[in-house]
Amino acid sequence: MAKIVNYISESFEELKSNVTWPTWAEVQKLTIIVAVFSVLFALATWGVDEFFAKVLAGFFNWIKA
Template sequence: MIKKNNFFLEIYSEFFHNISWPKWRDLKYLTILVFFFSIFLSIFLYSVDNIFIFLIKKIFSI
């Protein structure tokens, strides 16, 4: 039982005293950056996929 309590106390201490949390402004900026990068990447991959589909159809339709 003592080991369990000690374990949870160490978790609490680690969580609240040793972790450096990002500032709210940085968090918003990075969230927006990830959002737009994800949108860009999905559009890019969709385009590349369509180009490959088009090329494969042209090659095998001869």
């Protein structure tokens, strides 16, 4: 149990002293960038899904006829 407590204690100390935290302005800017790219990726995925759904529906209708 002492090893676990020591590990957690050292982890918090490393986070306080060795990690370079971004400024609030950087966090806001990067959050907006991630949100925009997430929306763009979701739209691209939706578009590809719709395209292939129509292609497959057309293919199966062609086979059925």
